[in-house]
Each structure stands twice: as structure tokens, then as C-alpha cells.
Amino acid sequence: MDDPLYFPPRELAVMSILWRTGGATVAEVKDALEENLAYTSVLSALQTLEEKGYVTHEAEGRAYRYRALVDAEKAGDSALARVRESIFQGSAEKLFAHFVSDDKLSRSELERMRRLLADRLGDEP
Amino acid sequence: MDDPLYFPPRELAVMSILWRTGGATVAEVKDALEENLAYTSVLSALQTLEEKGYVTHEAEGRAYRYRALVDAEKAGDSALARVRESIFQGSAEKLFAHFVSDDKLSRSELERMRRLLADRLGDEP
DNA sequence: GCCATACTACGGAAGAACCCGTAGACACGA
DNA sequence: TCGTGTCTACGGGTTCTTCCGTAGTATGGC
DSSP states (O other): OOOOOOOOHHHHHHHHHHHHHSSEEHHHHHHHSSSOOOHHHHHHHHHHHHHTTSEEEEEETTEEEEEESSOHHHHHHHHHHHHHHHHSTTOHHHHHHHHHTOTTOOHHHHHHHHHHHHHHHHTOO | OOOOOOOOHHHHHHHHHHHHHSSEEHHHHHHHSSSOOOHHHHHHHHHHHHHTTSEEEEEETTEEEEEESSOHHHHHHHHHHHHHHHHSTTOHHHHHHHHHTOTTOOHHHHHHHHHHHHHHHHTOO
């Protein structure tokens, strides 16, 4: 097991952009962020993340391109485990039940989920 | 839509106990917490949560009994939405796929999930 | 060469989160 | 009555997070 891996809100937003893009410059991150932050604020966030070891950078022309060092899957593991544990009393089923009860899920999404679950059940004789 | 509802780690741990128990005194929260905090630290956390409006208290004997004012479902909504949005690129399916790929899920759990999903699909003709 | 532009490094302010000690109130038993 | 134990209120210290301004460096156009 690895350390629990936790990102405060703003840092998570930045990581999210790095995961989506696969790597981004400060300016790109700034543009992708919903809130309108100063350039240096974005830079600071990235430097903080780098200091923590979650991110690295390499020169690209005059600028740096930042890249995530932890992958989204790992972060997803930690986040879902935390949600399951603290909000759904440790029960994966409770989490699941709540997840699929979301009205905004389309029928086709639900059907693809059913398919996924069927596959998952099939692979374990 | 309500406000996004977010709890930093320690406060989430405290809320978790209130959700599980339905209400608890400071001493009970302290005992239930994994980390060994000073009594007053736990009290502080509860007072902070109360100030934010997530918690209330009523006298019970000489002590206060604290109770959550937001329910776990709402917190679950926010938490899952945040995870889906920032880690799984907004895709409920990606989240789901990752969720069911967890090795620690037992076959019976998975089967109960399948049932739940089937019911959910059935209720929408 | 000189200027504007784009970028990073650095430092620091302000607030949030976290943690606890001390003081005071209150009840109970000796 | 006099501790003793349990509880809350209050205040303060420390670290983390967020945010940005200033200064310095390099690049490319003129």
C-alpha cells in the first residue's frame, strides 16, 4: 500500500489539468483553470506540487512543461477509498448504490456499466 | 444545485463519526478517532464545523452531543462529483470502470451491484 | 544596442486548518 | 467543605494553502 495521496482543492484542480493534457506549461494551466488566477499563482501551485513530488518539469523552449508524476488511477484509488470509508461507512455497495442512483446518468451510460460489470463477473469463474 | 460541500481531512474524519453514530459527545468522537488527539483538539474541530453550519449540538447531562446537519448523501454527491470531474475527466463510466476493477471487491458484492444496476435499468422503460 | 515581451525565482501576506494548554464552571464523593 | 474529575470557552502557536507582486533572466524584433 502506498501513502494515502491527498490533494487540497486548488492543487487537485491543477493536477486535473495535467492528467487531462498529459503535460502543460504554466500558461496552459492558467488558461485551463476556471478561476482567473495570476500567472504567478499558478506557478506557485505547480512549484508546491513539485516540491511534494507529485509533479516534475522539463524545459521546452523558453518555458517549462509540467507533467504529473502520480497517475490519475492512483489518485482515484485514494479518493474513492476515502469517500467509501468516511462517507459510506466503508461499504462499497453503499457507494455504488448512491452512485447509480444519480438521475443524470443516461440509459446508455448505465447499460455500458452493466456490460462492464458483467465482464468483470465473467472473468472470475 | 447546492454549494459544493467540502471537508478537509480532519473535519471529514469527524463528520464521518457523526454520520456513523448519528450523534456523539466530544469524548465519543475522540475515542472513535484513529489518531490520538487531545480532548480540546477534538472540541476545536467540532466547534469549527459548527461555525461552518455543518454541525449542531444540544446539552446532554453535563456534556454536549454533536450531530451532523448535512447528511452523508449530500456529502457523497459532492465528493463523487469532484472525483469524477477532476480525476476521471468528468466520465462516470471511467470512474465506474475503475471502481469495479478493485481486486478487493468480493464476488457477492459484485453480484449485488449487478442486481442494483439491473433494478435501476428496469425502472426506466 | 535597446526595448518589449515572456518566463521563472523569491519572498511574503493572509487566511484556513490543525493542535493544544490554561482557565473556569459544575457536579459528585469523601 | 474540599478536592477531584469532567466538561466547555478562549486564546495562541504552527503549519499548510492560496495568492500575488517584484525582481531578475532570456528571447526576439527593431
